[in-house]
Amino acid sequence: MKIPAELKALIEDGMIETVIRSLKSGKEAAVYVVRAGGELRCAKVYKNMAQRSFQQRARYQEGRQVRGSRQARAMNRRTRFGRREEETAWKNAEVDALYQLREAGVRVPVPHGYADGVLIMELVTDAQGNAAPGLGQVELTEEQARVCHRFLIGQIQRMLCAGIIHGDLSEYNVLVGADGPVIIDLPQAVNAAGNNSARAMLLRDVANVTTTLARFAPDLLATRYGEELWALFESGRLAVDSALTGEFVDDTSVVDVAEIRQIIDHARDEAERRQRGREAAEGLRDRTAAEDDPNPVFGPDG
DSSP states (O other): OOHHHHHHHHHEEEEEEEEEEEEEEEEEEEEHHHHHEEEEEEEEEOOOOOOOOOOHHHHHHTTTOOSSSSHHHHHTTTHHHHHHHHHHHHHHHHHHHHHHHHHHOOOOOOEEEEEETTTEEOOOOOTTSSSSOBBBGGGHHHHHHHHHHHHHHHHHHHHHHHEESSSSSSSEEEETTTTEEOOOOOOOOOTOOOOOOHHHHHHHHHHHHHHHHTTTGGGGOOOHHHHHHHHHHHHHHOOTTTOOOOOOOOOOOOHHHHHHHHHHHHHHHHHHHHHHHHHHHHHHHHHHHHOSSSSHHHHHHH
16 A cells, blocks of 8 residues: 555654555545554545535635735635645645534544644444444434434534534435444535525435435425524524424515515615715715815816
8 A cells, every 4th residue: 555645744744653554535635544543543644636626615615714815815826825725725725614513512533643734633433343334325214214314404503503513414424333323524625604505415415315215214205304403593593402303384475576666776885976976075075175275286277
């Protein structure tokens, strides 16, 4: 097995002791089983300039805090420096989310450090000590599927209370560990309050989990936890211990388009009136200053 240069550097620095084997590889990162701190852990080596397009990334990154205005401008302009900053921000997002979610009580891998594009974290294992399988790789009874679904909806609820939406949750990034499901892969974590696509991403996360587990418990397809969670969050009533029902009634009230247009027109007219007032005041100040100047720069003929 060829050991990546990033891991060799961490061995030299003493952050990890040895690389055991490759665990999996995707388009954005490769994961290895390593020994660090005297125990088996995961080392996630992020790939530079991953395949996800800028447009796709921009959708997830909306609402995230950037270190400074210079970095933000460079990222928006897509300069070479901006692309490097974007790449760094993408990698750091998962590290930040892991620490924040662990603090919020969400079952994600325990992070053990991040350096030079490598995240060291807990190796999630099954009851036999082997690397835990993904949610899509296990067979469940109907009752087990319901229990798993309740747990994952509760985890999504905790994440939302912490202001985070996974953004790409599915059977491929939920591991079934010895102590239950563990949510992984968070570089695309979404700011729930600052991203215009937050609601759509939350509904998709819930739908993906529900569809996967409905293979064993078809009645789960009738639940609407995503809509219920978002309604509570949007109204400021969502808490970690909020009791959910899985039921949701769509708002069928008719929107008065004419009234909305009238409000918009009124706001626009008011804004224009204020702008004219400001311009008139500025013009008066300029004329007054010119009349009061005893030594004008230009004479009457300019």
